[in-house]
Amino acid sequence: MRLPKKYVPGLATDGGTVTDGGGSNAASFGRNAVSILLRYSIVWALVILAIATNILYPGFFEIANLRNILSQNAPVGLVAIGMTYVLIAGGFDLSVAAIFALAGVCFAKFATSMPLAFALIAALGVGGAAGAINGLIVTRLQVNPFVATLGTASVFGGLAFIYSDSNPIFVEKESFTFLGSGDVFGVPVSIVIFAVAFVVGGLVLAKSVYGRWVYSVGGNNEAARLAGIRVDVVRFSTYVLTGVCAALAGMIIASRTGVGTATVGASITLDAIAMVIIGGTSLLGGEGAMWRTAVGLLILATLNNLFDSLALDSSVQSLVKGTIVVSAVALDSYTRRRHQH
Numbered sequence: 001m002r003l004p005k006k007y008v009p010g011l012a013t014d015g016g017t018v019t020d021g022g023g024s025n026a027a028s029f030g031r032n033a034v035s036i037l038l039r040y041s042i043v044w045a046l047v048i049l050a051i052a053t054n055i056l057y058p059g060f061f062e063i064a065n066l067r068n069i070l071s072q073n074a075p076v077g078l079v080a081i082g083m084t085y086v087l088i089a090g091g092f093d094l095s096v097a098a099i100f101a102l103a104g105v106c107f108a109k110f111a112t113s114m115p116l117a118f119a120l121i122a123a124l125g126v127g128g129a130a131g132a133i134n135g136l137i138v139t140r141l142q143v144n145p146f147v148a149t150l151g152t153a154s155v156f157g158g159l160a161f162i163y164s165d166s167n168p169i170f171v172e173k174e175s176f177t178f179l180g181s182g183d184v185f186g187v188p189v190s191i192v193i194f195a196v197a198f199v200v201g202g203l204v205l206a207k208s209v210y211g212r213w214v215y216s217v218g219g220n221n222e223a224a225r226l227a228g229i230r231v232d233v234v235r236f237s238t239y240v241l242t243g244v245c246a247a248l249a250g251m252i253i254a255s256r257t258g259v260g261t262a263t264v265g266a267s268i269t270l271d272a273i274a275m276v277i278i279g280g281t282s283l284l285g286g287e288g289a290m291w292r293t294a295v296g297l298l299i300l301a302t303l304n305n306l307f308d309s310l311a312l313d314s315s316v317q318s319l320v321k322g323t324i325v326v327s328a329v330a331l332d333s334y335t336r337r338r339h340q341h
Contacts, residue, residue, distance in 0.1 A: 042280055042295050049302050057309040065305070067188065073301045074194035075100075075249035077294075079272040081201045082242030084293045087276055088205070089238045090218035090285030091138060092145040096246040096272060098156035099130045100265040103247030105160045108169040108260025111176050120179070124247050130156055131243020135236035153269075160262035169260040180256025190252050197245070202290030214238065218285030274325045275300055283329060300324075 054060040079096050086093050106126045110119035130152070137148040182189045205211040213234045216224040225231050249268070254260040279296030281288025300321070307317045 042278070042292060042299075046295050046299050046302070049299060053302055053306045057306055059309075060302075060305065067191070069301050069305050070191045070194070071188045073297060073304075074188075074190040075252050076268050076271045076275070077194045077297050078197055078245045078249040078252075079242075079268055080275040080293050080297055081197055081290070082238075082245030083272045083276050084201070084281055084288060084290055085205065085214060085238040086242050087273075087281050087283060088218045088285060088288045089214045089235050090221065091235055091238060092149065092283075093134060093239065093242050094146065094149040094269055095130070095134060095153040095156055096242060097265045097267070097269040098153040098160065099127050099243050099246040100250035100253075100268055101262050102130065102156045102160040102163070102250070103127045104250035104254035104264060105164045105169060105260040105262055107251040108171050108176075108254050109163065111171050111173060112169070116173065116175050120251065123251050124244055127243040127245075127247020127250075128240050129243070130247075131240040132236070134243065135239035138239065139232040139236050157262065164260065164262050166262065171254075171258055171260070177255055177258055180252045180254070190256070193248070193252070197248075198290065198294060202294075205290050210234075215286055218287075220286070270321075270325075271300065274321060274328075277325060278328045280328075 050060070059065055079100065083093060083096065103123045103126050107119055107123035110122050114122075134149055134152055137143050137152065138145050141148075179189055179193075184192050205214065213224070213229050216227065216229055217231050217234045221231055224234075246268075250265065253264055275296040276288070276293050277283065277296070278299055279288070279292035279294070281292060303320065303324075304317070307320075
């Protein structure tokens with residue numbers, strides 16, 4: 001006997017015939033599974049890449065190699081943390097490499113004439129001031145972030161060359177190398193600094209009111225303004241944060257090598273942006289997460305380690321990295337169009 005659906009609560013019908021609701025539950029489970037796979041696809045990609053790398057390079061998972069990978073990529077990881085904030089807030093920063101070099105030069109120069117702690121604070125201040133200049137140009141003068149930071153990159157880079165007289169600045173103090181080469185209980189200081197910055201930056205972005213403001217400003221600038229959020233202040237603060245992160249990264253490299261030079265870090269802007277984009281943070285703002293940036297960093301770090309172990313030519317490495325970045329941007333654009341429809 002066929003019964004209308006309304007007389008059989010909790011059951012579903014298929015073509016008018018009463019059927020068990022299990023089919024609907026199975027379909028719902030399938031959709032949820034697919035959704036989870038898509039949401040965390042970047043994690044699965046990292047797992048697959050790590051396994052493949054270990055097959056091609058059996059020493060990949062050795063503690064010494066993993067420690068070396070994290071230590072090498074801690075500086076660019078710090079820059080990527082700041083870049084995550086800027087991109088989520090709807091901005092862009094092409095000047096981080098120049099700030100990176102300028103802060104390294106200033107740190108080395110300051111360290112030759114003042115206590116190391118003061119030199120560290122002063123160099124961080126240089127990075128924050130550079131970020132503040134970017135923020136003011138973008139928010140007060142209403143200059144496009146791409147154009148503004150492209151211009152300031154030349155200014156900050158020029159200042160690095162002028163301040164160093166276009167020569168490397170060598171530091172003889174043994175304590176100067178602690179930031180880049182020292183360790184705490186066997187863990188490199190650079191890794192400790194990156195880990196702390198990542199955890200704090202991630203918690204602030206995901207759990208704090210400020211973090212919600214950053215997402216709101218990047219997602220819908222006008223709606224955030226109408227909600228009472230001081231849009232310009234929030235966006236300005238992300239540039240200051242990025243400047244400080246870039247400065248700290250530059251100081252770590254200067255400390256590691258024992259020298260401050262204006263020619264260091266030319267590729268760090270592209271690498272940091274690549275990590276953030278590969279992790280899934282949108283170039284259009286309003287979407288992203290710190291854990292995604294960490295995954296993006298690990299993917300690029302794993303690829304670099306594999307390339308080095310296979311002794312691949314640098315031009316091939318650049319080709320692969322560029323292809324990955326373009327593919328990530330294309331996927332982001334495609335996903336946004338799907339959501340809009």
